[in-house]
Amino acid sequence: MRILIIGGNGTIGRPVANHFAKENEVIIAGRSEGDLKIDISDSTSIKEGLSQIGQLDAIVCIAGEAKWANFDELSEEDYYIGLRSKLMGQVNLVRLGRNHLNPNGSITLSTGILADDPVVKTASASMVNGGIHSFVQAAALEMENGIRLNVVSLGVVQDAYEKYRDYFPGHNSISMEKAVNAYVRSVQGRGNGQIIRFYE
Template identity: 70%
Template sequence: MRILIIGGNGTIGNKISQYFKENNDVIIAARTNGEFNVDITNSQSIKDLFDQTGQVDAIICIAGEAKWSPFNELTEDDYYIGIKSKLMGQVNLVRIGQQYLKQNGSITLSTGILADDPVVKTASAAMVNGGIHSFAQAAALELENGHRLNVVSLGMVEDAFEKYKDYFPGHNPIPMQKVINAYVRSVKGKINGTIIRYYE
């Protein structure tokens, strides 16, 4: 399979990329340090990426940001960071990317536990994650050419435990093998319109 991974050099992306590289042709795209550079907040940048890569069998996005801040300190512009990046960035990857997806290809987006179990300072991030879930379930109903669309929604992953543990008191870190399995399930399985939740 020819697989494009956006954000393939990050904490999660690196593990996913290494797994799929064992038996597939993997293309890494990132904001600054990929084989191809892409700014997912910019639709033209996304189109330019696909014009360079050509057709692929699978698209995985593990990219996008949102502002973490106390609710009473979040400004309207703070909310737009997540809306433009993690939400619309992934929506546009689906909207544009489907045109470069081979028959029976798949698209996998990424969110997180905040959609279902938010913690403090995550009003913006939780909103964005929930929006992606609703979008994917609806858009999956209308995809053509056998295309599939799923979302991987993870809890705090093992490799990020030290960095984020104070935000998630009492949460169990997700083993990285379980993280890999979530993306494998989306890419290699037959599910469509599914939110793959691994929270424990």
């Protein structure tokens, strides 16, 4: 398969890319580094990046940002960070990317545990994650040519637990192996419109 992984140099993206690269052609894209540059918050950047690589069998997005802050401190513009990047960035990737997929291809988006189990300072991030879940379930109903659309929703991975542990008191971390397997399930399985949750 030819697989595009946006965010393939990140904490989770790199192990996912390394796994798929064992038996597939993997193209890594990122905002500042990779085989090509794609900034998902800019639909023109998505179009230009996709136009450079031809047809694909799978697109995986492990990218997108949202503002973390106390609810009283979040401005309207703070909310737009997540709306433009993680939410509309991934929506636009589906809109534009499906036209670059071979029949029976797949698109995998990424969210996280905040959609179902929010913590303090995540009003914006939780809103965005929940919106993506609803979008995937609805848009999957209208995919054509056998294209599948899923979203992977992870808990805090062990490799990032020290950085985020104060935000997630009492939460269990998940192994990188489980994180990678979530993406394998989406890309190599047959599910469509699924929220693939690995929280513990």
